[in-house]
Amino acid sequence: DTSLAEVNSFSPSMPVSPSSMLNQYKFEDEPELRDLFITVDDPESHITAIETFITYRVVTKTSRGEFDSSEYEVRRRYQDFLWLKSKLEEAHPTLIIPPLPEKFIMKGMVERFSDEFIETRRKALHKFLNRIADHPTLTFNEDFKIFLTAQAWELSSHKKQGPGLLSRMGQTVRAVASSVRGGVKNRPEMFTEMNNYMETFSQKINVLDKIAHRIYKEEREYFNEMKEYSPVHTLWSASEEDIADSLKGVASCIDKCCKATEKRMAGLSENLLPILHEYVLYSEILMGVLKRRDQIQGELDSKVDALANKKAEKDLFSEEIGKLEDKVECANNALKADWDRWKQNMQCDMRSTFTNVAENNLRYYEECLATWESFLASQTVDLHVEEDSEDRP
Amino acid sequence: MEDCLAKKMEITVSEAEKRTGRNAMNMQETYTAYLIETRAVESQSEGQCAPVDSLWRRYSEFELLRNYLSVTYPHIVVPPLPEKRADFVWHKLSADNMDPDFVERRRIGLENFLLRVASHPVLCQDKIFYSFLTQEGGWKEMVNETGFQLKADSRLKALNATFRVKNPDKRFTELKHYSDELQSVISHLLRVRARVADRLYGVYKVHGNYGRVFSEWSAIEKEMGDGLQSAGHHMDVYAASIDDILEEEEHYADQLKEYLFYAEALRAVCRKHELMQYDLEMAAQDLTSKKQQCEELATGTVRTFSLKGMTSKLFGQETPEQREAKIKVLEEQIQEGEEQLKSKNLESRDFVKSAWADIERFKEQKNHDLKEALISYAVMQISMCKKGIQVWTNAKECFSKM
Numbered sequence: 193d194t195s196l197a198e199v200n201s202f203s204p205s206m207p208v209s210p211s212s213m214l215n216q217y218k219f220e221d222e223p224e225l226r227d228l229f230i231t232v233d234d235p236e237s238h239i240t241a242i243e244t245f246i247t248y249r250v251v252t253k254t255s256r257g258e259f260d261s262s263e264y265e266v267r268r269r270y271q272d273f274l275w276l277k278s279k280l281e282e283a284h285p286t287l288i289i290p291p292l293p294e295k296f297i298m299k300g301m302v303e304r305f306s307d308e309f310i311e312t313r314r315k316a317l318h319k320f321l322n323r324i325a326d327h328p329t330l331t332f333n334e335d336f337k338i339f340l341t342a343q344a345w346e347l348s349s350h351k352k353q354g355p356g357l358l359s360r361m362g363q364t365v366r367a368v369a370s371s372v373r374g375g376v377k378n379r380p381e382m383f384t385e386m387n388n389y390m391e392t393f394s395q396k397i398n399v400l401d402k403i404a405h406r407i408y409k410e411e412r413e414y415f416n417e418m419k420e421y422s423p424v425h426t427l428w429s430a431s432e433e434d435i436a437d438s439l440k441g442v443a444s445c446i447d448k449c450c451k452a453t454e455k456r457m458a459g460l461s462e463n464l465l466p467i468l469h470e471y472v473l474y475s476e477i478l479m480g481v482l483k484r485r486d487q488i489q490g491e492l493d494s495k496v497d498a499l500a501n502k503k504a505e506k507d508l509f510s511e512e513i514g515k516l517e518d519k520v521e522c523a524n525n526a527l528k529a530d531w532d533r534w535k536q537n538m539q540c541d542m543r544s545t546f547t548n549v550a551e552n553n554l555r556y557y558e559e560c561l562a563t564w565e566s567f568l569a570s571q572t573v574d575l576h577v578e579e580d581s582e583d584r585p
Numbered sequence: 586m587e588d589c590l591a592k593k594m595e596i597t598v599s600e601a602e603k604r605t606g607r608n609a610m611n612m613q614e615t616y617t618a619y620l621i622e623t624r625a626v627e628s629q630s631e632g633q634c635a636p637v638d639s640l641w642r643r644y645s646e647f648e649l650l651r652n653y654l655s656v657t658y659p660h661i662v663v664p665p666l667p668e669k670r671a672d673f674v675w676h677k678l679s680a681d682n683m684d685p686d687f688v689e690r691r692r693i694g695l696e697n698f699l700l701r702v703a704s705h706p707v708l709c710q711d712k713i714f715y716s717f718l719t720q721e722g723g724w725k726e727m728v729n730e731t732g733f734q735l736k737a738d739s740r741l742k743a744l745n746a747t748f749r750v751k752n753p754d755k756r757f758t759e760l761k762h763y764s765d766e767l768q769s770v771i772s773h774l775l776r777v778r779a780r781v782a783d784r785l786y787g788v789y790k791v792h793g794n795y796g797r798v799f800s801e802w803s804a805i806e807k808e809m810g811d812g813l814q815s816a817g818h819h820m821d822v823y824a825a826s827i828d829d830i831l832e833e834e835e836h837y838a839d840q841l842k843e844y845l846f847y848a849e850a851l852r853a854v855c856r857k858h859e860l861m862q863y864d865l866e867m868a869a870q871d872l873t874s875k876k877q878q879c880e881e882l883a884t885g886t887v888r889t890f891s892l893k894g895m896t897s898k899l900f901g902q903e904t905p906e907q908r909e910a911k912i913k914v915l916e917e918q919i920q921e922g923e924e925q926l927k928s929k930n931l932e933s934r935d936f937v938k939s940a941w942a943d944i945e946r947f948k949e950q951k952n953h954d955l956k957e958a959l960i961s962y963a964v965m966q967i968s969m970c971k972k973g974i975q976v977w978t979n980a981k982e983c984f985s986k987m
Contacts, residue, residue: 388805389805392801392802392804392805393802393805396798396801396802396805399794399798400795400798400802403791403794403795403798406791406794407788407791407792410784410787410788410791411788413784413787414781414784414785414787414788416784417777417780417781417783417784418781418784420777420780421777421778421781424770424773424774424777425774427770427773428770428771428774431763431766431767431770434952434956435952435955435956435959438955438956438959438960439959441959442959442962442963445963445966449966539808539809539987542809542987543809543812543984543985543987546816546984546987547981547984547985549984550977550978550980550981550984551981553973553977553980554974554977554978554981556973557970557971557973557974557977558970558974560966560970561967561970561971561974564963564966564967564970565967567963568960568963568964568967571956571959571960571963572960
């Protein structure tokens, strides 16, 4: 079965030309180039004797030949997504696997199964699958295909296959062992640069994430106080005669601005906050990818060092070393290409997200401006009317 | 209003200065003194500017002036002073009386007070007020010589006393309710406004955090660097802009505060009228009972129970001469009482007439000023929105170049 073999081998990324990269970087636009469309929706609660969990509907539409049908509808739970992610990481240790939403939200006030939480998670899961679909290599991963197409029981049985627990543990031990030895000393300059970049990027994105949350919090507190501000003016207008209209006008303006503030807040939580959060997760993922590359390098380096000490078994080692050298080269190429792709996407995401934030604020101020200007116009009309009537004898 | 002082004289409170001195208990104290400058307004044909006279006064002297005016003109809605202590503060504003921003706003408030008094048709003619503006030394003694303090004490007692008027004047009752409502609603508004200002400050200032992160991030980026860096600069501008915005809003708050305190002055006039009315009713009641007593003595019938009446029944009747004497005394008292009642009635009618004239004047002033204040608030909001649009347009341009 070739599909299983694919999973266990390392598929070097195809040499990707810059133009094809550009074509693929924005998955929302240019749908003509895509042949795989995925949506995640319809969260449903399932209650069993042991647990309660949510499943999401995953609908796939495709024109690809490898798929037996052109349309699939399956239900998946969070666990399944976690499984897919770990399989992708296993198969492509130096590719950048998109982030999954977190298991729990520790500090949030959002309950585990609140509507808000489920909706946020749904959106993130949708993005996760689409990012995989748009990735030049990951999109052809067999586990991905099975995830999208298999019925629940098929998926369970497939999950049970694959490298057993012991061999997986062996891999981990080897990885730990080689990480102790580093793989850093022979690290190509390019990857050191990437490491340095990621360290700084990770710091900055975390700070930005915090700032964005603080802005949201401040805007919400402002909104809460504003809610009280309009009614006071209405209350006052009840005691007045001459200025009652002006007071009611101010009350109405404040009320409209209050609603505009609410929209501004919503824009922030729907757009900036999720994106920054994703990139916080991405920075962790990228640090992991860089580490894994170092580990693979480390395996090679330790074998080379061993060879230097045991000249007698040169032949035996040279074949192994040859394989490891290939492995390192593939890993480096895969990472390099994926890194460039990731940077392009990141730049694009940041540009559109922050532009959106600016547009959000512009809309807010323009709405408020219009409100107050129309109030002012109504007041000065009254003043002119008053002045005219005073002039008359 | 040709006669009002404000037209004849330029009045400004131009400076404030910290002073130290010794108070009544010979303890050292720090206080602020305010410079009052006055200059006669010359007609244009003369061409030259009159010289400026100036003197220093502290807040307590302003208080003394106002107390004098309130007592001396009980039918007038006397302009209020700016607040003694900072109230309705939000976190950035200081509650400290020595804070330079508070002192500055108070200086403006004191100038406003003087201008209000100087443009009032009745108050501007007061000699004590004129001396306050022009005579540095001996002014306090002059005020005390008017003996207004005695009236002030009884007035204070009256304002705080509870008594019930049998036939209240409906207009004054309604006005008193209005002044209570006005006080309550403006206090509420000022409190909410202060909280809103606090939160708005928070929103703007937190955007200032972007600048540094963007700058540090731009250092590791090639294509995005410029866009990030310049966007960060605009975020700094945005964060800084709130200071001026809120300072302007403080002036608006001060305008509302003036009418918060005006409401108290309005209430005081209503209470004074109530007191007069009560006085009148008591005097009328007293007269009626004296007349009745007189009648009873004259006719020998006892309609009302009195201890004297009972004791005289028990211990023997009075002599006709004694009765005559009593009747004569009562008749004198009744005559006095009737004259007093007449003058009290006149006083009351005069009070009502002049009070109501001033109340109408006040109502017009209030409606005009508050409407203008609301308009100026709208203008401030418009300015704030325009600034916001400018900053975010610039930021958007920078972001789109990332």
